[in-house]
Amino acid sequence: MNAPVAAKDIQDAAVQSVLRKLAIVWTEFEGELEATDLIRKLNRGQLRLTDYQAFLVNLRQQVVDGACWIARAASNISEDHFELRSTLIRHAATEHRDYRLLEDDFCATGGTRDAIRTANKNPGSEALSAWMFHTASKPDPFDMIGAMFIIEGLGSTKAAGWGRAVADQLGLDKKAVSFLLYHGENDADHMEEFEDMLRLLPLDSALETRIVTCARVTGRLYAMQIGDIL
Numbered sequence: 001m002n003a004p005v006a007a008k009d010i011q012d013a014a015v016q017s018v019l020r021k022l023a024i025v026w027t028e029f030e031g032e033l034e035a036t037d038l039i040r041k042l043n044r045g046q047l048r049l050t051d052y053q054a055f056l057v058n059l060r061q062q063v064v065d066g067a068c069w070i071a072r073a074a075s076n077i078s079e080d081h082f083e084l085r086s087t088l089i090r091h092a093a094t095e096h097r098d099y100r101l102l103e104d105d106f107c108a109t110g111g112t113r114d115a116i117r118t119a120n121k122n123p124g125s126e127a128l129s130a131w132m133f134h135t136a137s138k139p140d141p142f143d144m145i146g147a148m149f150i151i152e153g154l155g156s157t158k159a160a161g162w163g164r165a166v167a168d169q170l171g172l173d174k175k176a177v178s179f180l181l182y183h184g185e186n187d188a189d190h191m192e193e194f195e196d197m198l199r200l201l202p203l204d205s206a207l208e209t210r211i212v213t214c215a216r217v218t219g220r221l222y223a224m225q226i227g228d229i230l
Contacts, residue, residue: 032220056109058125061125105176105177124225148194159179160183163184
C-alpha cells in the first residue's frame with residue numbers, strides 16, 4: 001500500500017525540483033527579453049506601427065515552425081511513452097494554424113498577406129528554428145519540454161499585456177492584436193498541461209539537466225530573435 005504513495009512522492013519532488021530550476025531560467029530570460037530594443041520601446045510607450053509590423057512579420061516565421069517541431073518531437077517519442085506522444089500531437093494540432101492570426105493582424109495594420117508570407121527569418125529566428133528541429137529530432141527528446149516552458153510561458157505571462165499595450169499605444173482595434181490576446185487567454189491552460197507532461201517523464205538528475213539546459217538555450221535564442229527585429 002505504501003509503495004505507490006512513495007513513488008508518487010518521489011515523482012512530485014522531481015517535478016518540483018525541475019520547476020524551481022526553470023523558474024531561475026525564466027528570470028534570466030525575462031531580463032534578456034526586456035533588454036531588447038523592441039520590448040524597451042513597448043515598455044516605454046514608444047512603439048511605432050512599423051515596429052509592431054516588424055514584430056508580426058518576424059514572429060510568423062517562428063510560429064509556422066513551432067507546430068512542426070512539436071510534431072517532430074512527438075514522432076520521435078518511443079512507444080513506452082505513448083501518452084506523452086499523444087499529448088504533444090494534440091498540442092501541435094492546436095497550434096498549427098496560429099500563424100494565420102499573425103497574418104490577419106498584419107493585414108489589419110495595413111500590411112499585405114503576401115509581404116508577411118514571403119519575408120525571410122531574421123538570424124535569431126534561423127538559429128532558434130535550427131536548435132528546435134535539431135533537438136526534436138533526437139530519440140525521446142524529452143528535453144523539448146524545457147523549450148515549451150519558455151514559449152508557452154511567454155503566452156501565459158506576457159502576451160495579453162503586450163497585446164493591450166500595443167493596441168493602446170498605436171490606437172489599434174483588438175482585431176489587429178488577435179494573436180497576442182488569444183495566447184494570453186489560452187496559454188495558461190497550456191502551462192497546466194506542461195506540468196502534467198513533466199509528470200509523464202522518467203525524471204532523474206540527468207534529464208532534469210537536459211530540460212533546464214534546453215530551456216536556457218531556447219530562451220537565449222528567443223531573445224536573440226526579438227533583438228534582431230529592430
